[in-house]
Each structure stands twice: as structure tokens, then as C-alpha cells.
Amino acid sequence: MAMPGERLATEEEFVPGENTYVEEGMIFASAIGSVVMDGGKISVRQVGRHIKLIGRDMLVIGTVVESAKSVLFVRIDDINVEGKEYLALKDGKILAKPPRSGGPRFRGRRDSGREGAPEREEREDAPSKPCNLGDTILARVQFNDKDSYQLAMDRPETGVIATRCGVCGGEVECNEQKTALRCLECGHDERRKISSLYGRSEEIKRLFE
Ligand SMILES: [Zn+2]
Known part of the structure; x- marks a missing residue:
């Protein structure tokens, strides 16, 4: 029996099969089930309810719980739709300015931008943080x-x-263009990356069926 997140073997020992995932050369179970080793392949045969781990490219729903200088921390909800359950064992994070591939990793990008590369400056209409504390978000x-x-x-x-x-x-x-939010009480405006499904909870639910 394996639980989601349980270490099964190394990639040198086995080829990862169904309901597994690989992290740093280790093969982990992504579902509850019995471990099957067959012809050099290790997989997990699911039993009972379909419980899976949230993985790459999946959509998730979460709440922004902390906002630091260049990163937002997101508590990801477990998803349970139509008898399928997805477990979030880790929190999420959103980088305020995703580093371009090949860009300097350890130099302060902010500082080098100020020193003499005005083209680095952000476009007026791009918020440096796509969301803020307390927001409920749909993310990939x-x-x-x-x-x-x-x-x-x-x-x-x-x-x-x-x-x-x-x-x-x-x-x-x-607003209709889905670029800004306005408070109905005090009129305060805030810019966000707003989902095209803002306020349409039924359609959001359907994404997970
Ligand atoms: Zn307000």
C-alpha cells in the first residue's frame, strides 16, 4: 500500500509508471493504492476513491495568504468534484516578476534595471503582482x-x-474588460489579473470535472 507523496524507489531502480511522479531522481506515489512492480516499471494501482495529487499543469484554486516583496504565497485548496479528490500537499507561490529564461539569477534584477536599462521597465498596464492578499485565485x-x-x-x-x-x-x-476591480462601497479601484470566469462559480467547478 502506498500513500500519495510516499517514496517508492529511485529512478535508477525503476521506470515511473501510472500514478507516480518523479522528483530529484526519486519516484513517489501520486495516489493511494497498491504498489505494482512489473518489468522494471513501478506503478500504483488505485483502490477505492480516486485520490490524486495535484501535479504539473493542473488548475488549482487557492487563497493568497502572504504577500512578500517579490512573491505571493498561496494556500491551495484540496479539490473534490464528482467523486474525484485532488490533494494539495504543498503550498503554492507566485513570483511577482517571473525571471526570463537565461536571465541573471543571483544579481538583483530590480537594481540592474535601474542602473541603465530602461527597456526593463514594466509596461504601464502590467501589474507587478497579478493578485493580492486575500484574493481567491484560479492558477495553473x-x-x-x-x-x-x-x-x-x-x-x-x-x-x-x-x-x-x-x-x-x-x-x-x-469591469467588462476584466482588468480592474471596483469596490461597490468606497469606490476604490484595484488592478488584477482577473479570470475570464470571474464570478461564474458553476463554470469554474466544471473545469475540475
Ligand atoms: Zn472599499
């Missing part, structure tokens, strides 16, 4: 890192799906 798992899921909001349906006013806590509505 971009990378399944060791300690967290790195989330992206790079598709039309990904983005903020519900929130309250950051100033007074009032109810907000989003």
Missing part, C-alpha cells in the same frame, strides 16, 4: 517544486476569481 501549476507549487496565471481562465476590497472589505465588481 507551472512547476511542481520540492517544497511548493510554482503557480502561473498565464491563461484567460486563470486569475482572481473572488475577492473583497483591500481598503474597506466591501464587495467588488470587475
Whole structure:
């Protein structure tokens, strides 16, 4: 019997089969079930309810619980739709400015941008943080890192799906272009990456069926 997240073998010993995933050369179970070793392949045969781990490229729903300088931390909800259950064993994070591939990794990007590369400056209409504390978001798992899921909001349906006013806590509505939220109580405006499914909970639910 294996539980989701349980270490089964190394990649040198076995080829990862069904209901497994690989992290740093180790093969882990992604579902509850019995471990099957067959012809050099290790897999998990599921039993009972369909419990799976959230993995790469899956859509997830979560709440932004902490906002640091360049990263947002997201508590990911377990998803349970139509008898299928997906477990989030780790929290998620969203980088405020995703590093371009090949870009400097250890140099302060912010500083080098100020020194003499005005082209690095962000476009006016691109918020540096796509969402904020307390937002409920729909995001895609971009990378399944060791300690967290790195989330992206790079598709039309990904983005903020519900929130309250950051100033007074009032109810907000989003504009038709889905670029900004306005508080119905105090009129405060906030820019976000807003999901094309903002406020359409039935359609959001259907994404997970
Ligand atoms: Zn308000």
C-alpha cells in the first residue's frame, strides 16, 4: 500500500509508471493504492476513491495568504468534484516578476534595471503582482517544486476569481474588460489579473470535472 507523496524507489531502480511522479531522481506515489512492480516499471494501482495529487499543469484554486516583496504565497485548496479528490500537499507561490529564461539569477534584477536599462521597465498596464492578499485565485501549476507549487496565471481562465476590497472589505465588481476591480462601497479601484470566469462559480467547478 502506498500513500500519495510516499517514496517508492529511485529512478535508477525503476521506470515511473501510472500514478507516480518523479522528483530529484526519486519516484513517489501520486495516489493511494497498491504498489505494482512489473518489468522494471513501478506503478500504483488505485483502490477505492480516486485520490490524486495535484501535479504539473493542473488548475488549482487557492487563497493568497502572504504577500512578500517579490512573491505571493498561496494556500491551495484540496479539490473534490464528482467523486474525484485532488490533494494539495504543498503550498503554492507566485513570483511577482517571473525571471526570463537565461536571465541573471543571483544579481538583483530590480537594481540592474535601474542602473541603465530602461527597456526593463514594466509596461504601464502590467501589474507587478497579478493578485493580492486575500484574493481567491484560479492558477495553473507551472512547476511542481520540492517544497511548493510554482503557480502561473498565464491563461484567460486563470486569475482572481473572488475577492473583497483591500481598503474597506466591501464587495467588488470587475469591469467588462476584466482588468480592474471596483469596490461597490468606497469606490476604490484595484488592478488584477482577473479570470475570464470571474464570478461564474458553476463554470469554474466544471473545469475540475
Ligand atoms: Zn472599499
